[in-house]
Amino acid sequence: MSVPANVPILTSEAMRAAEAACAASGVSLSELMDRAGAAIADIAWRMAAGSPILILCGPGNNGGDGYVAARLLAERGAEVRVAALADPATELARAARALWTGAVEPLDRDLAPAALIVDALFGVGLSRPLPYELIENLQSLAGRRVLAVDVPSGVASDGVRDWSPPLPADVTVALGALKPAHVLLPTAPHCGQVLLARIGIDAGGTMRTLPSVSSTKPDVAAHKFSRGMVLVRAGPMPGAAGLASAAALRAGAGYVVLSGSDHAPFSAIIAEDGAGYADRLGDARIGAVIVGPGYPVSDALDDDVMAALDAGKPLVLDAAAIAAALPRLHQLDGAVPAILTPHEGEFARAFPGLSGSKIDRALAAAAFAQAVVVYKGADTIIAAPDGRVVAAWPGSPWLATAGTGDVLAGACGAMLARGGDAFDAAVAAVGWHIARAARIGPGLVADDLVADDLVRECND
Ligand SMILES: NC(=O)C1=CN([C@@H]2O[C@H](COP(=O)(O)OP(=O)(O)OC[C@H]3O[C@@H](n4cnc5c(N)ncnc54)[C@H](O)[C@@H]3O)[C@@H](O)[C@H]2O)[C@@H](O)CC1
Ligand SMILES: [K+]
Secondary structure, eight states, X not given: OBOOTTOBBOOHHHHHHHHHHHHHTTOOHHHHHHHHHHHHHHHHHHHHTXXXXXXXXXXXXXXXXXXXXXXXXXXXXXXXXXXESSOOXXXXXXXXXXXXXXXXXXXXXXXXXXXXXXXXXXXXXOOSOOOHHHHHHHHTTTTSEEEEXXXXXXXXXXXXXXXXXXXXXXXXXXXXXXXXXXTSTTTGGGGOEEEEEOTTOOOOOSXXXXXXXXXXXXXXXXXXXXXXXXXXXXXXXXXXXXHHHHHHHHTTOSEEEEETOSOOSSTTSEEEOGGGHHHHHTOTTEEEEEEOTTOOSSHHHHHHHHHHHHHTOOEEEETHHHHHHHHHHHHHTTSSOEEEEOOHHHHHHHSTTOOSOHHHHHHHHHHHHTSEEEXXXXXOEEEOTTSOEEEOTTOOGGGOSTTHHHHHHHHHHHHHHTTSOHHHHHHHHHHHHHHHHHHHOTTOOGGGGGOHHHHHHHHO
């Protein structure tokens, strides 16, 4: 399972707008369909490697792409058959169907499979769940390699519904841009390896996949304070704040103070008792404050969060600190740069009653808080109040273990303390976190993410 790095993601509505803009600029929809069909034919040719191909065509333009691909594959000498669910219902699909000179078989329970199935039944136009009979007929084709056109049929491309496709794809060719369903659970695993065929659409937009991680070297004239100073506030479980402080150092902070704990994981971390917290909040060199790791709901947490908000420092708020800060953050209306890092349960508690896809909900939360929201999970979404979104699918499953969220909070603190944009900082931290987890793999515990042998390996 994979998606390309740093490519656009569009909802069906945005996709139709991009398609219309393309038409207005002189590229016809039929030209777009030809390009889509050519891209699919190319990948199908390589996947089939000489074995027979069966293309399943639906009534809309997704089916139209399938007819174009069938014609091009036949012209190249591939052994290709077409089965249709219904007659073409759009002008474009009718035109594409008319140019296919081979037979069209009915898509019923007697349909013979082929080594490669190309699924061109439904794309972004699917408006309701697939009929039961079709699901049954498709399931009888399972077990072959499947190439999905745009999205696996049955999936709601905007990620708002959790409909599963009867034919999960090994490869999905996204047309023009990725769709939310490619990067959100539960549909993303059904898309297999997602490839992007750009087909000439200007997908611009504000939503993208996670960019590749690039490690930035400190400036030649850097000193410990210029690289960013981070203050981590410990609660009753100081191990979590210790992990966050170690992660802040490993992620590039020049100086880390752990307030309220004497459990500093490294000698380079300055551990102080809690009494100095107010003074530290007044220290002009502090570039980011982290509150929340290992700090459950309590009056003390409320006090520490309010003190940090009043100090006006850029903030990373994790776990219970998110709900504690929310009313005040909302009032501050973006005056204090902040990154919130809720997992599913924390998100539901802090932002009840939101609807739509995980992207929609992350955006609504970011707009309410006027803060960057890192809505964690295997399909982490990073959303900014101005509408920018980065989707971090597929992450790393090895991160599903205690303490890794504390490490992410620490990395966010380090990136934020550099002084740049909070959204860019959150994106860099999520990328850093996933890249390190990928290097460790099986057996990962959160401490490994900040261990020095990993650093040596990363520097090799
Ligand atoms: N957006 C673009 O720029 C391009 C889109 N193209 C293709 O066009 C697709 C979208 O085409 P359409 O908008 O025609 O939509 P689809 O081809 O996804 O399907 C729409 C058709 O399916 C019917 N339908 C919807 N749900 C159904 C259900 N559950 N059971 C039975 N019938 C159902 C609708 O009534 C309609 O006839 C994209 O996914 C892509 O494959 C390409 O041709 C190239 C360019
Ligand atoms: K499809």
